[in-house]
Amino acid sequence: MEAGSVATGGGRSKLERSPLSGLPDKVLRWGLTALAAAILLLIAYFFVRLYSEARPAFAKFGVLGFTFDNNWDVSKDVFGALPLVVGTLITAAVALLIGVPIAVATAVYLVELCPTRLRQPLTIMVELLAAVPSVVYGLWGVYVLIPKLLPAEKWFANTFSWIPFIGGGTVAGPNYFIGGLILAIMIIPIVSAISREVMATVPVEHKEAALALGATRWEMIRISVLPYSRAGISGAAMLGLGRAIGETIAVTLVIGNAPQLSGHLFGQGYTLAAVIANEFGEAASDPVHRAALIAAGLVLFVLTLLVNALARWFVVRAEKTGGSRVAEGMAG
Amino acid sequence: MNDFKENYMRKLLALAACAVMAITVAACGSDSKSSSSGSSGGSAKSGGSINGAGATFPQPVYDEWGARVKDKDGLTVNYQGIGSGGGVAQFTAGTIDFGATDSAMTDDELKAATKKGDPVHVPSVFGAVTVSYNVQGAKKGLKLDGATVADMFLGKVKKWNDPAIAKQNAGVKLSSQDITVCHRSDESGTTKLFTTFLAAYSPAWKSGPGVDKTVKWPTGTGAKGNDGVAACVKQNQGAVGYVEQAYALQNNFTTADVKNKSGQYIAPSLASTSAAGEGIKVPADLRFSAIDAPGAKAYPIASATFLLVYKDLCKAGKKQAQAKSVKTWLDYALSDGQKVAPSIQYAPLPAPLLSAAKKKVAGLQCNGKAL
Amino acid sequence: MNAQPASLPGVSPRRRRTDKVARVLLLSATLIALVPLVLVVYYLIKKGIGAWNLDFFTTDPSGRFFGDPGGIRSAIVGTTLIVGLATVIAVPTGIGVALYLVEYGSESRFANVVRYFVDVMTGVPSIVFGLFIYIVLVLGGVAGGFAGWKGSIALGLLMLPVVTRASEVVLKLVPDSLREAALALGAPRWRVVWKVVLPTALPGLVTGSLLAIARAAGETAPLLFTAFAVKATTTNLGAQMNSLPMQIFSDVRQAQDRLVERAWGSALTLVGMILLLTLVARLVQRRSRLA
Numbered sequence: 001m002e003a004g005s006v007a008t009g010g011g012r013s014k015l016e017r018s019p020l021s022g023l024p025d026k027v028l029r030w031g032l033t034a035l036a037a038a039i040l041l042l043i044a045y046f047f048v049r050l051y052s053e054a055r056p057a058f059a060k061f062g063v064l065g066f067t068f069d070n071n072w073d074v075s076k077d078v079f080g081a082l083p084l085v086v087g088t089l090i091t092a093a094v095a096l097l098i099g100v101p102i103a104v105a106t107a108v109y110l111v112e113l114c115p116t117r118l119r120q121p122l123t124i125m126v127e128l129l130a131a132v133p134s135v136v137y138g139l140w141g142v143y144v145l146i147p148k149l150l151p152a153e154k155w156f157a158n159t160f161s162w163i164p165f166i167g168g169g170t171v172a173g174p175n176y177f178i179g180g181l182i183l184a185i186m187i188i189p190i191v192s193a194i195s196r197e198v199m200a201t202v203p204v205e206h207k208e209a210a211l212a213l214g215a216t217r218w219e220m221i222r223i224s225v226l227p228y229s230r231a232g233i234s235g236a237a238m239l240g241l242g243r244a245i246g247e248t249i250a251v252t253l254v255i256g257n258a259p260q261l262s263g264h265l266f267g268q269g270y271t272l273a274a275v276i277a278n279e280f281g282e283a284a285s286d287p288v289h290r291a292a293l294i295a296a297g298l299v300l301f302v303l304t305l306l307v308n309a310l311a312r313w314f315v316v317r318a319e320k321t322g323g324s325r326v327a328e329g330m331a332g
Numbered sequence: 333m334n335d336f337k338e339n340y341m342r343k344l345l346a347l348a349a350c351a352v353m354a355i356t357v358a359a360c361g362s363d364s365k366s367s368s369s370g371s372s373g374g375s376a377k378s379g380g381s382i383n384g385a386g387a388t389f390p391q392p393v394y395d396e397w398g399a400r401v402k403d404k405d406g407l408t409v410n411y412q413g414i415g416s417g418g419g420v421a422q423f424t425a426g427t428i429d430f431g432a433t434d435s436a437m438t439d440d441e442l443k444a445a446t447k448k449g450d451p452v453h454v455p456s457v458f459g460a461v462t463v464s465y466n467v468q469g470a471k472k473g474l475k476l477d478g479a480t481v482a483d484m485f486l487g488k489v490k491k492w493n494d495p496a497i498a499k500q501n502a503g504v505k506l507s508s509q510d511i512t513v514c515h516r517s518d519e520s521g522t523t524k525l526f527t528t529f530l531a532a533y534s535p536a537w538k539s540g541p542g543v544d545k546t547v548k549w550p551t552g553t554g555a556k557g558n559d560g561v562a563a564c565v566k567q568n569q570g571a572v573g574y575v576e577q578a579y580a581l582q583n584n585f586t587t588a589d590v591k592n593k594s595g596q597y598i599a600p601s602l603a604s605t606s607a608a609g610e611g612i613k614v615p616a617d618l619r620f621s622a623i624d625a626p627g628a629k630a631y632p633i634a635s636a637t638f639l640l641v642y643k644d645l646c647k648a649g650k651k652q653a654q655a656k657s658v659k660t661w662l663d664y665a666l667s668d669g670q671k672v673a674p675s676i677q678y679a680p681l682p683a684p685l686l687s688a689a690k691k692k693v694a695g696l697q698c699n700g701k702a703l
Numbered sequence: 704m705n706a707q708p709a710s711l712p713g714v715s716p717r718r719r720r721t722d723k724v725a726r727v728l729l730l731s732a733t734l735i736a737l738v739p740l741v742l743v744v745y746y747l748i749k750k751g752i753g754a755w756n757l758d759f760f761t762t763d764p765s766g767r768f769f770g771d772p773g774g775i776r777s778a779i780v781g782t783t784l785i786v787g788l789a790t791v792i793a794v795p796t797g798i799g800v801a802l803y804l805v806e807y808g809s810e811s812r813f814a815n816v817v818r819y820f821v822d823v824m825t826g827v828p829s830i831v832f833g834l835f836i837y838i839v840l841v842l843g844g845v846a847g848g849f850a851g852w853k854g855s856i857a858l859g860l861l862m863l864p865v866v867t868r869a870s871e872v873v874l875k876l877v878p879d880s881l882r883e884a885a886l887a888l889g890a891p892r893w894r895v896v897w898k899v900v901l902p903t904a905l906p907g908l909v910t911g912s913l914l915a916i917a918r919a920a921g922e923t924a925p926l927l928f929t930a931f932a933v934k935a936t937t938t939n940l941g942a943q944m945n946s947l948p949m950q951i952f953s954d955v956r957q958a959q960d961r962l963v964e965r966a967w968g969s970a971l972t973l974v975g976m977i978l979l980l981t982l983v984a985r986l987v988q989r990r991s992r993l994a
Contacts, residue, residue: 022891024891024893025891025892025893027893028892028893028896029807029892031799032799032800032802032803032806032807033803033807033813035796035799035800035803036799036800036803036804036808036813036814036817037813037817039796039800039817039820039821039863040816040817040820043820043821043823043824044820046835049835049838049839050831050834050835053838073548074519074546075542075544075545075546075547075548101732102732102735102736103736105728105729105732105733106729106732106733106736108729109729109730109732109733110733113726113729113730114733122733122737124985125737125740126733126736126737126740128740128978128981129736129739129740131917131921131974131977131978131981132740132743132921132974132977133920133921133922133923133948133973133974133977134921134922134923134924135921135923135948135951135952135955135970136743136747136921136951136970136973136974137743138952138955139951139955139966139967139970140742140743140746140747142567142955143746143750143963144742144746146567147567170510170512172512172553173512173553173567173568174553185739188736192736214714216714216718216719216721216722217722217725217726218721218722218725218726219718219721219722221725242826245828246826246827246828246829246830246831247828248828248829248830248923248924249923249924249948249952253955253956256553256554257517257553257554257555257556258517258549258552258553258554259548260548268552268553268554273828273830273924276830276831276834277830277924277927278517278518278556279518279519280834280837280927280928281414281415281417281418281421281422281518281927281928282414282415282417282418282420282421282518282519283421284418284421284422284424284425284427284842285420285421285424285425285441285444285445286421286444290838293834294834294838297828297830297831297834300828300830300831301827301828301831304826304827304828305823305826307826308822308823308825308826312822381935381942383848383849383933383942383943391768392768392769395766395767395768396767396768396769398766399765399766399767399770408935410933410934410935410943411766412931412932412933422848425842425848426844426848427841427842427848427849428848555956556956557956559956559957559958560956560957562957562958563956563957563958565958566958578768579958582768582769582958582959583958583959676768676769
C-alpha cells in the first residue's frame with residue numbers, strides 16, 4: 001500500500017505538504033530564537049551599562065576602597081560603602097538566623113507531621129506571607145512592630161549588655177534588629193516552599209526503612225529526611241539570603257537610615273539597597289554621587305549573584321548525592 | 333474535552349485582547365494630547381499641567397497655592413516633595429518644569445545647571461525651622477541657644493535634664509529621658525539652613541559635620557523630608573528634630589524658643605519669621621540666606637525658599653504652552669500667593685525682595701521672546 | 704521452618720519524650736511562622752477599614768496640608784494601568800522565551816546560556832531595575848522625563864524572569880506523547896504548539912502570569928524614579944503617574960494621623976487586590992490537568 005493513497009476529499013493527500021507549509025514553522029522557530037536572543041542582549045546591556053556607569057566611582061576610590069572604606073559622606077563627595085555593606089550583612093544574618101530555622105521547621109511539620117486535612121490550608125497560609133508587598137511590611141513594621149517591641153528590646157539590651165554586640169548604646173526605635181526581623185518574615189515563605197519541595201522528594205523507602213527499624217517519627221525525620229535534604233535546604237537558605245540582601249522598601253522604613261557603623265544590634269544602620277532608594281533622586285546631576293550609587297547597586301547585584309550561584313550549586317549537589325546522605329545520617 | 337479547552341482559551345484570549353486594547357487606547361489616546369491639556373478637571377480656564385519637585389520645607393504652602401491656582405486658572409501643579417537636593421538635581425537634569433530649594437544653589441550646582449540654560453532663583457516665601465521636641469511633661473517654649481542645640485545634635489548632650497539645658501530654663505522641671513535626635517536622611521535645604529545656624533554658634537559643629545544639605549550626622553535617626561522628621565519626632569519619646577513651622581503646627585508640636593543674634597529667646601511665629609526678612613541685603617542673582625538675622629525680634633532659623641526655573645524655558649526643553657503655565661504659576665506665587673501664605677504661617681516676601689523677584693519672572697523667555 | 708524472631712526492644716521513655724518535644728517544637732515553629740501573617744492582616748483590617756468609604760475610592764489625594772487629604776483614586780487607576788502595560792510587555796515575551804527553551808532549546812548551548820541568564824535575573828533586586836531604567840530612559844531623556852510607561856518597563860523587567868521560569872516548568876510538563884501524536888497526524892510544528900502545547904499548558908501559564916502580576920503590583924522600588932507620582936488621576940502613561948505602592952510609601956512617612964490612616968487603607972486595598980489575583984491563580988491551577 002502506498003502511503004500516498006490516504007486521501008481526503010480535496011484530492012491532495014493529507015500527508016503531502018505544499019512547499020510553503022514549512023514557512024510558518026520556520027517563522028516560529030526563528031521568531032522565538034530572535035526573541036530569546038533579544039532578551040539575552042538586553043540582559044547583557046543591563047550588566048554592561050551598569051558597570052560603565054559605576055566605573056567613575058571605582059576609578060576614583062578603587063574597587064576595594066569603595067567597598068570597604070568606612071566613610072559615606074555625600075556632602076564631601078567621598079563614598080566608602082563599608083557601613084552599607086556591613087548593614088546589609090547584619091540584617092541578612094539576623095534574617096537567616098531567625099528565618100531559616102523557622103522556615104525549615106515549618107517545612108518539616110507540613111511535610112511529615114501535619115494531619116492531611118490541615119496541610120493545604122496551612123501551606124496556603126505560609127505562602128500568603130509572600131503575597132504581602134514590601135511596602136506593607138514596612139508600614140506594619142513602623143507602626144506595629146517597632147513600638148510593640150521597643151520595651152522588649154530595651155530589656156534585652158540591658159539584661160544581656162555584657163554580650164559584645166548586644167549592649168553598648170541606646171536602643172533606637174528603628175534598628176538593625178527590626179530590619180533583620182522583617183526580612184526574616186519575608187524570607188520564610190520562599191525558604192519553606194523550597195525546603196518542602198526538597199523534602200517531598202525523599203524516597204518513601206528510606207523513611208519506611210527507618211520506621212521499620214523502630215525509629216520514632218522524629219528519629220525518622222532526623223535519620224532519613226533531614227540528611228537527604230541537607231543540600232537542598234542549604235540551597236533554599238541561600239535563596240532566602242539573596243532575597244534578604246536585595247530587599248529595599250521594607251528595610252529603609254525600619255532601619256534608621258544612618259550611614260554609620262552603629263556598634264550594636266539595636267542601633268540605626270543602612271543597607272546598600274536602602275541608600276540607593278533614598279539618594280538616587282538627588283544624585284541626578286552629581287556624576288560622582290550617581291556613579292557611587294550605581295556602584296553600590298553593582299556591589300549589591302554581585303553579592304546576590306554569588307549567593308544565588310552558591311544556592312544553585314547546593315541544589316544541584318542535592319539532586320546528585322541525596323542517596324549517600326542517608327547512609328551518613330544512619331551512621332550518626 | 334477539546335471543546336472545553338477551546339472555549340476556555342477563546343474566552344481568555346478575548347479578555348486579554350480587550351485588556352490590551354483598553355490599555356493601548358489609554359496610553360496612546362492621551363499621548364496624542366500634549367500633557368498640558370491633561371487632567372484638568374473643574375473650570376478649565378487656561379488649563380495646563382506642570383510638574384515640580386524639591387523642598388518639603390515649603391510644600392504646605394505650594395500645595396495650598398496649587399489647589400487655589402487650579403480653581404482660579406485651571407492650572408494643575410504636580411509638586412513632589414523630594415528634598416532640596418532632589419529638586420536641584422532633577423531641575424538640572426531637566427526632568428521637571430520647576431525646581432524648589434530652601435538653600436540657594438552653590439556655585440558648583442550653578443555651573444552644572446548652566447548646561448541647559450540660565451538658572452533663575454525666584455524666592456517665594458519665608459519660613460521658619462523650628463526645634464520641635466516630644467518630651468513627657470515638657471511645655472512649649474523651652475529656651476535653647478545655638479550652642480546647646482548643636483551639642484544635642486552632636487550627641488554631647490544626651491539627656492533632657494542636662495545642665496546645659498537646665499541652665500537656660502531655671503524653674504522648669506526637666507525629664508531625665510534620653511534625647512533621641514531626628515534628622516534628615518535626604519539632601520535638604522532645611523538641613524542647610526539649620527546647619528548654617530548651628531555652625532554660627534558651635535565651632536565643634538562647624539569643624540565637624542559642617543554646613544551642607546546633608547552632613548555626617550553623629551547621632552540620630554534619618555528620615556525623608558520635613559514630614560519624615562515630624563513623624564520621627566512624633567513617634568519617639570524624648571525626640572528632638574528640626575521641622576518647618578507648618579509641620580510643627582499641623583502636629584501640635586512643642587517648639588523651642590531659640591536665642592537669636594541679639595540675645596533674645598524668640599519663639600517661631602509669623603511675626604518673628606517676617607522679622608528675619610527685614611532689612612536684608614540681597615545680591616542681584618537673589619541667592620541669599622537670612623539665617624541668624626540681626627533683628628531684635630527675628631527668629632534666628634528663618635529664611636526664604638526658592639523656586640528654580642531656567643530663564644529661557646523653551647531652550648531648556650519645554651514647550652511654549654508649558655512655559656506659559658510655569659509663568660502663570662510664578663505670577664500667582666508672587667501676587668495672590670503672598671496674601672495666602674500668612675494663613676499657614678509662612679511670611680510673605682518683604683517689598684524690595686518681592687519687586688526684585690517679580691522683575692526676574694517678567695524676564696522669563698521662550699526661545700528669546702518674552703512670555 | 705522459620706525461627707521465632709527475637710523481639711525488638713521497645714521505645715525507651717527518653718526517646719518517646721524526645722519525639723514528643725520535637726513534635727511540639729515543630730508545630731510551634733509553624734504557628735510562629737503564621738503569627739506575622741495574622742498580625743499583618745489583623746492590623747490592616749483594623750486600621751485600614753476605617754479609611755474605606757466612597758470618597759476614599761472616588762477622589763484623588765488633594766495634597767492639601769490643612770484641609771481634606773482626599774482619597775486614592777489616582778493610585779488605583781495608576782497601578783492598574785502601569786501593571787497592565789507591564790503585563791502586556793512581560794507575559795507574551797516570557798511565554799515566548801519559555802516556548803523557545805522548551806520546544807527548540809533542550810540541547811542547544813545557546814538555550815542553556817539564555818536559561819542561565821534568565822535565572823540570574825530572578826535574583827536581581829528590584830531597586831536595581833528601577834535604577835537601570837532611570838538612568839537609561841529617564842536621565843537619558845527618551846521621550847520626556849518621568850513617565851508611567853517607563854515604570855511599566857521596569858516592572859516588566861522584574862516580571863520577565865518569573866514568567867519565563869514558571870512557564871518553562873509548565874510547558875515541560877506537557878507530555879511529549881501529545882506532541883508526538885499531533886506530529887504523527889501530520890500537523891506542522893507551529894500547529895502543535897498553538898493547538899496542543901499551549902492549550903494544555905494554559906492554566907499553568909495563567910497561574911504563573913497571575914502570580915507575577917501580583918508580585919509586580921506590590922513593588923515600589925522600580926517606580927520610585929520612573930513613573931514617579933502625581934496626585935491627579937491621569938490615564939496618560941506618557942507622563943508621571945501615581946500608583947498604590949508609591950502612595951503608601953509617601954503616606955507612611957507622614958506625621959499626620961489621617962495620612963497614616965490613608966496609608967493603611969491603601970495597603971488594605973493593595974493587599975486585597977493581590978490576594979484576589981493569587982486566589983484566582985490558585986483556582987485556575989486547580990483546574991489544570993497537569994499540576
